[in-house]
Amino acid sequence: MFRVEKRMRNALGRAGTLLNVHGSVETPAFAAVGTKATVKALTPKQLKESGVGVVLGNAYHLYLEPGERVVEAAGGLGKFMGWDGPTMTDSGGFQVFSLGAAFGNKVSKVKQNEAKPPQNFGEASPRSTLARIDDDGVTFRSPKDGSEHRLTPERSIEIQHSLGADIIFAFDECASPDAPKEYQRAACERTHRWATRCLEKHRECKKGSTLERKKGRTLVREQALFGIVQGGRHEDLRKESARTISGLDFDGFGIGGSFEKEDIGTAVKWVNEILPEEKPRHLLGIGEPLDLFEAVENGCDLFDCVAPTRNARNGTLYTRFGKVNIENARYKNDFSPIEPDCGCYACTHFTRAYLAHLFRSGEILANTLATIHNLYFIVHLVRKMRAAILEGTFEKYKMDFLSSYNHH
Secondary structure (H helix, E strand, C coil): CEEEEEECCCCCCEEEEEEECCEEEEECEEEEECCCCCCCCCCHHHHHHCCCCCEEEEHHHHHHCCCHHHHHHHCCHHHHHCCCCCEEEECCHHHHHHHCCCCCCCCCCEECCCCCCCCCCCCCCCCCCCEEECCCCEEEECCCCCCEEEECHHHHHHHHHHHCCCEEECCCCCCCCCCCHHHHHHHHHHHHHHHHHHHHHHHHHHCCCCEEEECCEEEECCCEEEEEECCCCCHHHHHHHHHHHHCCCCCEEEECCCEEHHHHHHHHHHHHCCCCCCCCEEECCCCCHHHHHHHHHCCCCEEECCHHHHHHHCCEEEECCEEEECCCHHHCCCCCCCCCCCCCHHHHHCCHHHHHHHHHHCCHHHHHHHHHHHHHHHHHHHHHHHHHHHHCCHHHHHHHHHHHHCCC
């Protein structure tokens, strides 16, 4: 399933290839987030043309709408959304986090250095009434209509098997970066217990279902299950989680939870020094350029994040000299491309002035062109990291990129 082609000499980074029934993924690689079976504003063809090789959907959202049985009847996630490449589904664990302690607090996976209001972790409060966590699973209310639902490790795996993605993730609890260590430890231990239950349910779902035909469609059931390492910002918890999860029979690993912005590389290194080298590692929810360099250097193979597409829809575009806000007045008469020498459709056909006009006018095309550019930028940035690893020039490439990106 996974083959390492070359390792960095003085770091944990490596280049490899991940094989599955819908094609191969050359790693390191960035997965576009298609939460609800769509990458916002783009068609599958535009994704391909932007260089995207793998798409990640979300089990929680697809369970709520349209329902996993609808996706299954269509032939699985890829066929449902018209995407013929590899797919992944997240388990819904992050949604437990975002509807619980993080709800209404603007708390993200990466801890920022700013004051936060006090929170009651593990307790019901006005901010956490959409989700209640216990040792068996989570009870939550749909943000769409307020209906009550129950999600357990077993139910998450059932849903993901019905969705039919190539890679699925174990159900976990992603604790807030502001949670005290005692709560982080409890969430970590809960994640470990849930991991065992996910594996058992995964084996049950796989029995006799390698290939299933429904109404002329072929539904592939060869799904790889990745276990999740948690532990927050604490070295002892991260290492303990890595040892526990790596001792289970997972096909690969996800590194989840929350991080300090300045030590993502360190936290990832704690984990990847323990995880087995022969299996792939996916860093969940991280996608900013500086963070990607740290993660690749410290042994991560796959990434996903909504930041490139969300930033695009807000008019924030990536360039090798840093981010630009395209609605800034300076771009009104700027007839150069977003990024010189960029090969994306937006840069080869349009100017900064035109993008600025689209955003100021509230045109839908603005979101499409900006998303094409940002995805192309991030996907190809990670591809260049892979090429640099193969050529033995990663450190130089990193220094050259950061010297211009940090001094915009």
